Amino acid sequence: MQRRRPSVTEEDVLHRLEAESRRQTEGVRAMLLEEGRPDLVEDLDRRLRESRMGITGARATWDALTELQRKVLLILLEGNRRLVRQKHSKHFFDAIGEPHAVARVAGLPTIRNLIARELLTPDGGTFDPEAAAVLTERARFVVQHGRRGTNLE
Structure with a gap:
């Protein structure tokens, strides 16, 4: 047996x-x-x-971002904004909302990178999801905990 x-x-x-x-x-x-x-x-x-x-991971994520990627997150966090693709360009995005709009915040590669890191989520709808993007809660956490000790505080 x-x-x-x-x-x-x-x-x-x-x-x-x-x-x-x-x-x-x-x-x-x-x-x-x-x-x-x-x-x-x-x-x-x-x-x-x-x-x-998760604070260590947030810091590592923040440190891995380029200055432009960090700037995009900070602009979106500055008020109630979202990214929207420019009407006459498939490659550049404006930040719209409060306190005021900011033109040509970033290009499509930057936005895709932030989406891949789960710091932005596509918000353009079914037929063109990349037409708009919004911050994720993870992005808020990364900015809050990752910025500590950097010159961007």
């Missing part, structure tokens, strides 16, 4: 990985405390918390 191996679920594997990660973290914390470095324990805890909350 052949013995059946118990099946391991994805949840079991994730649970084991999480437990191992916690053990390793506690080992590092204990080592740092033994070395008399509570300041490094505090720094480690802060960094782990920021990673869990």
Whole structure:
């Protein structure tokens, strides 16, 4: 008679990985405390918390953006604006809305890049989704947490 191996679920594997990660973290914390470095324990805890909350990723995303991409996000966040393709151009977008419109904010490649990063979402409708774009909640989070420590604060 052949013995059946118990099946391991994805949840079991994730649970084991999480437990191992916690053990390793506690080992590092204990080592740092033994070395008399509570300041490094505090720094480690802060960094782990920021990673869990997505702040580290937001900073990495912000750092990966070009100045023009950052400018587009800041212009849209400045008021209640959305991007709309210019009437006489398939390649350039205006920011319309409050407090005032801003002409020729960016070109199509910039907008597509921000959409690919899930910082903008197409809002032009079924037949031409790229005709307009709006900020995502992720973009708001990236700007709020990613700008810290940059010269754009």
